[in-house]
Amino acid sequence: MKYFYLVWKSIWRKKVRTILTVLSVLVAFLLYGLLSAFNQAFRGGVDIANASRLVTIDKISLINPVPASYQQKIRAVPGVKQVAMSNWFGGYYQDKKAQFAQFPVNPETYLEVYPELILPDDQKEKWFSTRDSAIVGRDLVNIYGWKIGDRIPIHSEIWTNESGSQVWDFEIAGIFDTDDPRGSTALMLFHYKYFDEGRAFAKGNVGWYVVTIDDPGRAAEIANAIDTQFANSPNQTKTSTEAAFAESFLKQFGNIALIVRLILTAVFFTILLVAGNTMAQSVRERLSELAVLKTLGFVNGGVMGIVLAESILVMLLGGLIGLGSAWLLLVMLAKQTAAVLPGLMLSNEALVTGVLLMVLAGIVAGVFPALRAMRLTIVEALART
Amino acid sequence: MMTQLKQIISVTAMNLRSLPQRLAASVVAVIGVGAVVGVFAGVLSMASGFEKTMLSAGSEGTAIVIRAGSSSELSSGIGNNQVQVIAEAPGVVKNEQGAILSAELFVLVDIAKKSNNQDGNVPLRGVQAGAFQVRDNIAIVEGRMFDTGKNEMVVGRAAQQTFSGLDVGSVIPFGLTEWTVVGIFENDGSVSESELWTDVRVLQSIYRRGNSFQSVRVKLESPEAIEAFTDFLKEDPRIDPDVYSEKAFYSQQSETLATFIRVVGYPLTVLMAIGAIFGALNTMYSSVSARGKEIATLRALGFGPLSILTSTIIESGALAVLGGILGGGLAWLFLNGYTVSTLNGASFSQVVFDFAVSPDLLVQGLIAAVIIGLVGGLFPAIRAVRIPVSAALREL
Numbered sequence A: 001m002k003y004f005y006l007v008w009k010s011i012w013r014k015k016v017r018t019i020l021t022v023l024s025v026l027v028a029f030l031l032y033g034l035l036s037a038f039n040q041a042f043r044g045g046v047d048i049a050n051a052s053r054l055v056t057i058d059k060i061s062l063i064n065p066v067p068a069s070y071q072q073k074i075r076a077v078p079g080v081k082q083v084a085m086s087n088w089f090g091g092y093y094q095d096k097k098a099q100f101a102q103f104p105v106n107p108e109t110y111l112e113v114y115p116e117l118i119l120p121d122d123q124k125e126k127w128f129s130t131r132d133s134a135i136v137g138r139d140l141v142n143i144y145g146w147k148i149g150d151r152i153p154i155h156s157e158i159w160t161n162e163s164g165s166q167v168w169d170f171e172i173a174g175i176f177d178t179d180d181p182r183g184s185t186a187l188m189l190f191h192y193k194y195f196d197e198g199r200a201f202a203k204g205n206v207g208w209y210v211v212t213i214d215d216p217g218r219a220a221e222i223a224n225a226i227d228t229q230f231a232n233s234p235n236q237t238k239t240s241t242e243a244a245f246a247e248s249f250l251k252q253f254g255n256i257a258l259i260v261r262l263i264l265t266a267v268f269f270t271i272l273l274v275a276g277n278t279m280a281q282s283v284r285e286r287l288s289e290l291a292v293l294k295t296l297g298f299v300n301g302g303v304m305g306i307v308l309a310e311s312i313l314v315m316l317l318g319g320l321i322g323l324g325s326a327w328l329l330l331v332m333l334a335k336q337t338a339a340v341l342p343g344l345m346l347s348n349e350a351l352v353t354g355v356l357l358m359v360l361a362g363i364v365a366g367v368f369p370a371l372r373a374m375r376l377t378i379v380e381a382l383a384r385t
Numbered sequence B: 001m002m003t004q005l006k007q008i009i010s011v012t013a014m015n016l017r018s019l020p021q022r023l024a025a026s027v028v029a030v031i032g033v034g035a036v037v038g039v040f041a042g043v044l045s046m047a048s049g050f051e052k053t054m055l056s057a058g059s060e061g062t063a064i065v066i067r068a069g070s071s072s073e074l075s076s077g078i079g080n081n082q083v084q085v086i087a088e089a090p091g092v093v094k095n096e097q098g099a100i101l102s103a104e105l106f107v108l109v110d111i112a113k114k115s116n117n118q119d120g121n122v123p124l125r126g127v128q129a130g131a132f133q134v135r136d137n138i139a140i141v142e143g144r145m146f147d148t149g150k151n152e153m154v155v156g157r158a159a160q161q162t163f164s165g166l167d168v169g170s171v172i173p174f175g176l177t178e179w180t181v182v183g184i185f186e187n188d189g190s191v192s193e194s195e196l197w198t199d200v201r202v203l204q205s206i207y208r209r210g211n212s213f214q215s216v217r218v219k220l221e222s223p224e225a226i227e228a229f230t231d232f233l234k235e236d237p238r239i240d241p242d243v244y245s246e247k248a249f250y251s252q253q254s255e256t257l258a259t260f261i262r263v264v265g266y267p268l269t270v271l272m273a274i275g276a277i278f279g280a281l282n283t284m285y286s287s288v289s290a291r292g293k294e295i296a297t298l299r300a301l302g303f304g305p306l307s308i309l310t311s312t313i314i315e316s317g318a319l320a321v322l323g324g325i326l327g328g329g330l331a332w333l334f335l336n337g338y339t340v341s342t343l344n345g346a347s348f349s350q351v352v353f354d355f356a357v358s359p360d361l362l363v364q365g366l367i368a369a370v371i372i373g374l375v376g377g378l379f380p381a382i383r384a385v386r387i388p389v390s391a392a393l394r395e396l
Helices: A004-011 A015-047 A070-075 A107-113 A121-129 A138-144 A192-198 A216-229 A242-251 A256-285 A287-295 A300-337 A348-375 A378-384 B002-017 B019-055 B080-088 B157-162 B200-206 B223-235 B246-290 B292-300 B305-335 B359-386 B389-394
Strands: A053-058 A080-086 A101-105 A133-137 A151-156 A167-178 A187-191 A208-213 A237-241 B062-067 B101-112 B119-127 B139-143 B152-156 B171-174 B177-186 B196-199 B215-219 B241-245 B339-344 B349-354
Touching (some): A004 A300, A015 A242, A015 A256, A015 A348, A053 A242, A070 A080, A070 A208, A070 A216, A101 A192, A107 A121, A121 A133, A121 A167, A133 A138, A138 A167, A138 A187, A208 A216, A216 A237, A237 A242, A256 A287, A256 A300, A256 A348, A256 B019, A287 A300, A287 A378, A300 A348, B002 B019, B002 B305, B019 B246, B019 B339, B019 B349, B019 B359, B062 B223, B062 B246, B080 B101, B157 B177, B157 B339, B196 B200, B223 B241, B246 B292, B246 B305, B246 B339, B246 B359, B305 B359
Parallel strands (some): A101 A187, A133 A167, B119 B196, B119 B349
Antiparallel strands (some): A053 A208, A133 A187, B062 B215, B062 B241, B101 B119, B101 B215, B152 B196, B171 B177
């Protein structure tokens, strides 16, 4: 630490060059921050999945319905705690292009299965007891400005109700939050009964079941027991853990993580070259100065340390500002993307990895110039000038 | 004027010839620009490849009818009586058997991708005999057509290559029913090739859809005929349709994903380009300072500031263009034609497409490279001209 002043002075020896290097490192880590936040938001469903929750869907495809009568049968499987049902509604509010998720559910069981959803008790009671009421997530309220007691028309692309209309009316009974900041609340929940009695076709079916179990360690076994039960029926099922379900859905998009990693590799490789080149130049120009340091009694390792420290410092300088800007940008962006891409933020893990990457990049960029500085013989270096 | 030009040419030639002496820094600049152009072409080639696949399916001469308010075939529903109304509409090509149309059912089945063994939402389409007439350039290229009334299917070439177990002769179980693949069809690499086709009657009974469909495609007498066709259907009380030309329909289906890739791709490129400009500036500043004495000597000999300025910018531009060619070339070499499949949110189904590093993208990439080179060269060039000759000559 006592050489910090020396290191600090030498990186500013050529101001323009250092500023340019710092700026390009800044851009690299800004990109790193943004891309890893996006990557993580895409993975959101996988990371926050609850290990004691299973998802049961039709074996052929998620879009095929499963009989509502399965609920009791799944409930009876040993190890199963609770079973909630859900269905895709495919609706929007006023703007056809802004679709969000609405699920018809059994209010009591659904809240039992998703304990992370927080709803005040009075609102809960109101929802449970009002047939055509719905609860909406905070993210939706932020977008549409709804209030408790509002009646809202939701247009379903799929479901015609018995009056022949695709517009369904709901009264907002409550507004819920989630206790996980990565989770989305861009969701609307209403009574399955109201939905099933009201729809013109496909009555008596549900889209999928969410099952909670006693022991996450037995997840595979219980999932298997559920599926075996329906193996000889026309509606076979496929049960997986919530994480596996989310992961398999994510994989449908193709390998996003790989693309992100490729881009970051290209960026880092380039930045390393720029920074490495700068350090090499800086050492080349200062050979005589470094020789003087050695003459004054600095040991080889010390000189090497100073050069390495310079390189790391430049990386940290640019990197921390870059990560900071990414963080600021993400805070601003997150509000706008909450409905489409929830959980857009820099995780602690990404931050720590980022700082480690800065140090590592500093070492890689500085190691050859530093070795050169260490091996320098005083006589030769001084004779050059 | 002529002397100016000669000066510029000779100083530029000298700069370029002395590049090997500044090899490391020059290579850094070239690679920096190369990375930008490579990433740019790579990311956006996904958007252009996806659009190419989606749009090549769309004919102006074919209309598609879905239920009003549905944004995709999946959420639509059309009854058999409504299909009759559509068959009678004006503007539809007719032959001895009646209107040329195909009423279709669109469902999804989970089939594992070969690449990662994970299930994908593969579209399974029930079609009528007219399906091959309402689409252009479509043909069975291997095996045969499915027989009506049987659990047989023909699969698109792209689907067969991407998902497992879809070769001719394969048997696939969906629930308690088993299906045999009897043929492969091709359709100019369009989105249809990502689909599996079977007899719509068979699919209706297995999916318990009664006599209902999800979309109807008709062959129009001409692209202009769509207006009269649409007006007729809109006025008929028996049906509440949305009518699109097939081309408009697919362009709407591809919009969200293609826009998303672009919204990510362009800012990404701009950011990376800014980083590369800093790299180029660094390189050119050090090039100018390494040649400080040389430049001062030239100026002392009477070479004008314009020639020094221009030659420095050209040097930087040349490095950037080289980088651009390198990056674009590598992207083209490794990514063009690379086949991937993704979930198209608009249809909730898998679309198989090839990355398309189009000439358009390469030109845009080169333009970006030139901009990086010019900006990266300009400020160092100005400095080169500004340093007083006497001071520069005294420098080390």
